[in-house]
Amino acid sequence: MLDGGGQSHKTDVIIIGAGPVGLFAVFELGLLGLSSHVIDILDRPGGQCAELYPEKPILDIPSRLKVTGQELSDDLMAQIEPFTPTFHFQQMAEKIEKMENGHWRLTTDLATIIEAPVIVIAGGGGSFTPKKPKIEGIEAFEGTSVFYSVRKMEQFKDKHVLIAGGGDSALDWTVNLNPIVASMTLVHRRNEFRGMQATVDQMYALKEEGKVNLQIGDIVRLNGDNGQVKSVTMKSKESKEEVEISCDTVLPFYGLTMKLGPIAEWGINLEKNRIPVDTEKFETTEKGIFCIGDMCTYPGKLKLILSGFHESALMAHGCFHYARPDQKLRFEHTTSSSSIQAKLGAS
Numbered sequence: 599m600l601d602g603g604g605q606s607h608k609t610d611v612i613i614i615g616a617g618p619v620g621l622f623a624v625f626e627l628g629l630l631g632l633s634s635h636v637i638d639i640l641d642r643p644g645g646q647c648a649e650l651y652p653e654k655p656i657l658d659i660p661s662r663l664k665v666t667g668q669e670l671s672d673d674l675m676a677q678i679e680p681f682t683p684t685f686h687f688q689q690m691a692e693k694i695e696k697m698e699n700g701h702w703r704l705t706t707d708l709a710t711i712i713e714a715p716v717i718v719i720a721g722g723g724g725s726f727t728p729k730k731p732k733i734e735g736i737e738a739f740e741g742t743s744v745f746y747s748v749r750k751m752e753q754f755k756d757k758h759v760l761i762a763g764g765g766d767s768a769l770d771w772t773v774n775l776n777p778i779v780a781s782m783t784l785v786h787r788r789n790e791f792r793g794m795q796a797t798v799d800q801m802y803a804l805k806e807e808g809k810v811n812l813q814i815g816d817i818v819r820l821n822g823d824n825g826q827v828k829s830v831t832m833k834s835k836e837s838k839e840e841v842e843i844s845c846d847t848v849l850p851f852y853g854l855t856m857k858l859g860p861i862a863e864w865g866i867n868l869e870k871n872r873i874p875v876d877t878e879k880f881e882t883t884e885k886g887i888f889c890i891g892d893m894c895t896y897p898g899k900l901k902l903i904l905s906g907f908h909e910s911a912l913m914a915h916g917c918f919h920y921a922r923p924d925q926k927l928r929f930e931h932t933t934s935s936s937s938i939q940a941k942l943g944a945s
């Protein structure tokens with residue numbers, strides 16, 4: 599399901615955003631026989647549910663008395679599995695162009711190219727973007743020896759890696775990269791970690807084995823030249839003294855913030871960073887580009903998962919004639935359609 603970018607694809611619908619609404623859109627499109635490719639800058643599905651409140655109970659999903667953000671995301675993934683969507687994770691939908699045949703060509707920041715008659719923007723509150731540490735001159739090292747995400751683990755093989763942060767990403771990568779790096783330092787400003795207890799335990803076990811150099815303090819300086827970090831200076835919490843740590847790669851994981859990102863540059867009408875749509879099909883001012891979920895706006899819009907699910911169903915019906923101009927859409931209930939039941943393996 600994960601890809602390294604650089605390939606070309608054709609599909610019926612390109613969905614930007616693998617949040618709950620983008621995922622349910624796959625289902626509604628699938629019911630009408632339409633295939634989809636889904637792009638998300640995150641490394642997993644679920645959008646805000648999985649990223650911001652995976653363990654909190656959501657209490658207003660119809661017929662689900664209680665479901666956590668992660669459970670909802672997992673269940674949506676299971677529900678859409680029969681439609682075999684293709685996911686392009688850790689990629690930013692960066693550029694769109696209208697083709698001569700009226701279709702759209704979308705390019706990601708990893709040079710994946712996808713062509714389709716329809717684009718559905720389910721970008722929610724925007725793309726999750728890493729928060730950058732306030733360290734003077736860090737920009738000079740970005741992309742050469744400072745990275746805010748791990749896109750290919752191989753890139754860090756035999757490197758002297760310093761990870762900064764105390765949440766899930768910092769801990770996950772301290773543990774997961776450990777077997778392939780030359781050395782691993784974890785710097786966190788406090789002794790308490792915010793990640794899953796199991797991963798915190800794994801990190802401490804590696805520290806006991808001498809495989810993680812755990813330092814408590816604040817990073818104050820990156821030292822190096824020509825984009826290459828040679829060491830990091832941190833201020834120790836205990837001694838208040840500056841300590842220099844040798845490393846050639848720095849991975850700061852200081853959490854994520856949501857930004858509208860490249861979508862703002864696509865010439866689509868915007869209203870306070872949201873995309874106005876009609877409430878019949880949820881189409882934008884650009885023909886063949888639809889918007890659903892938190893990113894769309896219309897009179898009375900509520901930023902609820904429930905609303906996004908409703909928008910997905912109407913959007914799918916609106917998309918159909920772009921993807922199948924020669925066919926007539928037949929409305930069917932899942933309870934009585936044998937073809938849908940066969941697709942879902944429920945006959």
Ligand SMILES: Cc1cc2nc3c(=O)[nH]c(=O)nc-3n(C[C@H](O)[C@H](O)[C@H](O)COP(=O)(O)OP(=O)(O)OC[C@H]3O[C@@H](n4cnc5c(N)ncnc54)[C@H](O)[C@@H]3O)c2cc1C
Pocket residue numbers: 614615616617618619620621637638639640644645646647650651655656657658689690691692720721722723724725726858859860861890891892893901902903904906
């Ligand atoms: C703390 C909290 C609690 C909440 N509780 C509830 C609740 O109880 N009930 C309820 O109904 N709602 C709740 N919500 C709101 C709910 O989470 C949102 O309405 C829902 O997540 C919107 O889904 P979405 O799919 O539209 O967008 P999102 O969940 O925001 O997903 C959008 C995805 O698109 C990706 N993306 C955006 N732009 C790009 C791009 N250019 N390239 C690649 N990827 C991109 C983002 O990375 C993201 O993963 C809560 C929200 C928060 C923050």
